[in-house]
Structure formats: structure tokens, C-alpha cells
Amino acid sequence: MDSFAFIIHAMNAQDIKDHKKILRFLPNRSVEYLASHISPFVLSHVTGIRSRATGKEIKGWFVGLPMTSRVLIEYPFPFVSKQIHKCGLLAEKLGAQIIGLGAFTSVAGDGGITPKKGLNIAVTTGNSYTVATALEATMIAAQKMSIDFANEEYAIVGATGSIGRACALILAREKKKVRIIGRDHEKVQNVQQEVEQFSSHPVKKFTDIEQGIKGCRMILTVTSAIETIIQSHWIERGAVVCDVSRPRNVAKEIMQSRKDILVIEGGIVDVPGEPVFGMNFGYPPGKAYACMSETMILTLEGRFEDFTLGKEVQVERVKEISTLALKHGFKVSGIRSFDKELTDDEIERIKKSI
Numbered sequence: 001m002d003s004f005a006f007i008i009h010a011m012n013a014q015d016i017k018d019h020k021k022i023l024r025f026l027p028n029r030s031v032e033y034l035a036s037h038i039s040p041f042v043l044s045h046v047t048g049i050r051s052r053a054t055g056k057e058i059k060g061w062f063v064g065l066p067m068t069s070r071v072l073i074e075y076p077f078p079f080v081s082k083q084i085h086k087c088g089l090l091a092e093k094l095g096a097q098i099i100g101l102g103a104f105t106s107v108a109g110d111g112g113i114t115p116k117k118g119l120n121i122a123v124t125t126g127n128s129y130t131v132a133t134a135l136e137a138t139m140i141a142a143q144k145m146s147i148d149f150a151n152e153e154y155a156i157v158g159a160t161g162s163i164g165r166a167c168a169l170i171l172a173r174e175k176k177k178v179r180i181i182g183r184d185h186e187k188v189q190n191v192q193q194e195v196e197q198f199s200s201h202p203v204k205k206f207t208d209i210e211q212g213i214k215g216c217r218m219i220l221t222v223t224s225a226i227e228t229i230i231q232s233h234w235i236e237r238g239a240v241v242c243d244v245s246r247p248r249n250v251a252k253e254i255m256q257s258r259k260d261i262l263v264i265e266g267g268i269v270d271v272p273g274e275p276v277f278g279m280n281f282g283y284p285p286g287k288a289y290a291c292m293s294e295t296m297i298l299t300l301e302g303r304f305e306d307f308t309l310g311k312e313v314q315v316e317r318v319k320e321i322s323t324l325a326l327k328h329g330f331k332v333s334g335i336r337s338f339d340k341e342l343t344d345d346e347i348e349r350i351k352k353s354i
Helices: 011-020 030-036 067-072 077-094 127-144 161-174 185-196 209-212 253-257 290-301 315-326 344-352
Strands: 003-009 041-049 059-064 098-100 122-124 151-155 179-183 204-206 218-221 240-243 262-267 268-270 274-276 287-289
Touching: 003 077, 003 290, 011 030, 030 067, 041 077, 059 067, 059 077, 059 122, 077 098, 098 290, 122 290, 127 161, 127 218, 127 262, 127 268, 127 290, 127 315, 151 209, 161 179, 161 185, 161 315, 179 185, 179 209, 185 204, 204 209, 209 290, 268 290, 287 290, 290 315
Parallel strands: 003 059, 003 098, 098 122, 151 179, 151 218, 179 204, 218 240, 240 262
Antiparallel strands: 041 059, 041 274, 268 287
16 A cells, blocks of 8 residues: 655644653753754554545655754754654665655755655655645635625735745736735745735735735635734725645634734645544544645555745646645635634624624
């Protein structure tokens, strides 16, 4: 049976303390340091994923990497890369033919290129399908909010990253108006110039998030920040905010204080078959992140290759993985907001508050 592995890491020190009670009295930084030197381990065995097109069934493993988002970004990359590489070696030992890089393991360093060296299995970041599902979920949400998304301006926070850049390029090719928002002026300018080659509208650029999203009702936020970065009073009334980032860029409290906006999660997918993940990562049975799903889709297709690797996501790969997802029965999982699926009645209440 063809098989895959996928890396899951701790979001913060509290995640580690919850898993290892013996560490709960130590300072967070000490917990992070100690945990980061523990070798990767098997979190769970995954079964029951089955293609609706071919009937093929696959299995897999979730591999635990006890490093937090902060550690993955701030610790020396050679050390981080070595730990991610160990995840790949463990996946090989288990018999996996491809491994997916979860959350910040795809952000750290060079997007998987260095950890891949010396591995005999394929590696993918999952970012191609993340782009596809984020854009699709945003369009679905806009329709439900009665927003004319064809003529709206899209603000992309984190547009200089691999996912944000790809989202901007696709939207520009679809004749949408795009704003490029990032922290580094030079990178922002480079992406702006690239996107303008495909855009029929002027492409605005910003290094200030508040100014960048001001007046926009379509916002995608896809940064590698390890804390919330978008304030409630910056967001336009009636806006749809698609928060793809983990940890989240938008605090849950915003939905409690702002009843006139819709904050959704991008990249949540229904997985075909009767999947048993063997662990709870915050969603109902049968639902997974898009980055996980990309690894599963490639395994069902028998495509054991470095499909999405490095710091750039190719638009052609986004289209290709979308086609394969549709073929095997993966689909965007409704409209979800902070781990909860929203009903049409709840969305109507938001519309009435505008």
C-alpha cells in the first residue's frame, strides 16, 4: 500500500507542556530549548483515505517535531534543518514514499530544499494546494456575503511569502485588483513588479498593514508571524478575512467584538474515504489542512516527487493539484471560522450587522 508521512510541530510552549506534564513548571523558553533537542517521533498512524475516482486506499503517519513556531524561525537554520531532516529519515524507516512539511517547517530556511538533501523519499511543502483552497474559500465566503468579488480589491498580507505571492499572481491573472502588503520594502516592490506583468489594474504596495487593508473587503493574510498582527479597528465593515496562517494572524476576540465582518480559515479540506487520523488537531473527523491533503493527493496519484519545494509556488502547480484534488474527492470544507463551521443563518446575521 502506498504511504506518506506529514510533519506536525508544536505551535507554542504550552502545546509541549500539555503533552509532557513534567515540563509544566518550567519557563517557556526552557521548555522550548529542551524539547527542540528531542528526536522526532510517530504521533499517529493514518488509515482509511480512499480515492473516489479509483478506489485506491493509502496509509500514512503523522510525525511529531517538538519544536515551536518561534524556535523554527529563530534558532540557527543548520540546527532546524537537521531536525526536519530527521523527520524525513524516520518517514523513510516507516516506509513512507513522500513527506509533507507542516506549518513552519515549510517556512523555516529555504522551504525544504536543505532538509531534503540525503533523503530517498519525495518532499513537498503543501503550499500549492494551500493557495488553491485559500482562494476558493475566500470566493465562497464572498458569495455568501453578497460581495461582488470580481470587482473588489484584494489585500494580501504577507504577499512576499510563497503562498501570498502565488495568490497575488493568480488573482492578477484573473483580472482582480490586488494590493501587495509586506514588511520588507524591497521584497514588496519586487513582488509588485512581478504581479503587474499579469495585471490589468495598477498594483498598490504597502509596508504598513493598517494602510494596506484600509477600505478593502477582501483580505487574505498569509504571514509567518508567530503572533496576531491585525487589529480589529483596521478592518472594513462587511469584509471577508481569510486567515491562512498558523499561528493565526487574526485574534479570535475580533469576531466577538466585530459582528459585522467574516473571518474564515483557509485551507481546510474534506478528505475522501473514511480517514482515521489517530489524533485530534482541532477539526471534526475527516477534515484536514490543505498542506496535509496535498501530500495525500500525491500519494493517491502515485506522484512521489518534490511537487512543491523551495520559496516559490508555481501557478501551474496550483492548477495541477486542484485538478488532482477534484479527481480524488478532496474539497474545501464549507466556511469555517475559528474551528467552527458557520451556517448560512450565522452568515446572514453578520450581513445584517453591516
